[in-house]
Amino acid sequence: MPELPEVETVRRGLTNLVKGAIVRQVDVPYPKVVTSDLTAFKHDLVGATIERIDRRGKYLLFRFSTNETMVSHLRMEGQYSVEPEGAALHKHTETVFHLEDDRQLFYNDTRRFGRMTLVKTGDELATVSGLKDLGPEPTEEDLTLDYMKEIFHKSHRVVKSFLLDQSKIAGLGNIYADEVLWMTKIHPETTTNKLSDEQLAELRQNIIKEINRATAHHGTTVHSFSNIFGETGHFQNELQVYGRAKLPCLRCGTTLQKIKVGQRGTTFCPQCQIKQ
Numbered sequence: 001m002p003e004l005p006e007v008e009t010v011r012r013g014l015t016n017l018v019k020g021a022i023v024r025q026v027d028v029p030y031p032k033v034v035t036s037d038l039t040a041f042k043h044d045l046v047g048a049t050i051e052r053i054d055r056r057g058k059y060l061l062f063r064f065s066t067n068e069t070m071v072s073h074l075r076m077e078g079q080y081s082v083e084p085e086g087a088a089l090h091k092h093t094e095t096v097f098h099l100e101d102d103r104q105l106f107y108n109d110t111r112r113f114g115r116m117t118l119v120k121t122g123d124e125l126a127t128v129s130g131l132k133d134l135g136p137e138p139t140e141e142d143l144t145l146d147y148m149k150e151i152f153h154k155s156h157r158v159v160k161s162f163l164l165d166q167s168k169i170a171g172l173g174n175i176y177a178d179e180v181l182w183m184t185k186i187h188p189e190t191t192t193n194k195l196s197d198e199q200l201a202e203l204r205q206n207i208i209k210e211i212n213r214a215t216a217h218h219g220t221t222v223h224s225f226s227n228i229f230g231e232t233g234h235f236q237n238e239l240q241v242y243g244r245a246k247l248p249c250l251r252c253g254t255t256l257q258k259i260k261v262g263q264r265g266t267t268f269c270p271q272c273q274i275k276q
Contacts, residue, residue, distance in 0.1 A: 004171025005214035057170035078114030160188035
């Protein structure tokens with residue numbers, strides 16, 4: 001599943017390509033992708049301008065001049081592409097936005113898990129359940145150390161599962177959770193209340209730094225992720241622990257181990273990351 005750096009990469013590409021474009025027609029070959037009223041979805045956006053594209057956690061928010069917002073969640077393998085008008089649909093094209101400048105914006109999804117919802121701008125939190133429950137973004141401004149201390153100290157959950165909870169911190173997934181725990185030398189099964197303030201301060205900095213680094217590399221391609229230009233991310237070449245089970249730890253040389261934590265595959269170093 002695309003994580004925050006991958007979704008942010010898509011947002012930036014979409015902004016470069018379709019910001020300011022006017023929608024001429026909307027086709028929805030796979031109606032289940034739209035969770036709001038389908039008729040309104042296809043008709044309300046005709047003549048609307050894409051004013052900007054925002055992101056919250058792993059959600060894309062297309063802001064239209066009609067005071068409406070399309071909330072788009074890519075889920076496992078959703079992808080956007082821009083094609084010339086008249087180009088044939090892809091095998092798994094679910095939505096087509098025909099633009100006034102003789103281009104088409106396709107939404108393609110081989111797994112068909114992605115979803116789109118059209119709401120009045122400002123009503124996203126009340127309408128889209130996943131949005132209203134999101135924790136702060138992993139940035140210097142939003143993810144404060146005081147907040148980290150509060151939520152980690154009052155919980156007794158294992159830290160790996162806690163980091164994957166989007167209501168605690170938005171945007172982290174399996175890849176980057178493994179990475180930041182290795183960077184901070186925290187065992188993935190340590191409970192959050194056992195982490196010291198010093199560990200939390202280091203974990204916070206590593207989360208922010210890792211997300212920024214991954215975004216700069218256009219995200220991580222593990223399966224089929226590509227950006228809006230059809231290019232794969234490059235951060236998989238920078239990963240230090242995820243996907244390296246049974247290989248030597250890059251810090252101490254100990255063989256990395258893979259276990260299940262909360263039903264998620266988790267790679268860690270048994271020497272560097274001692275369970276507290």
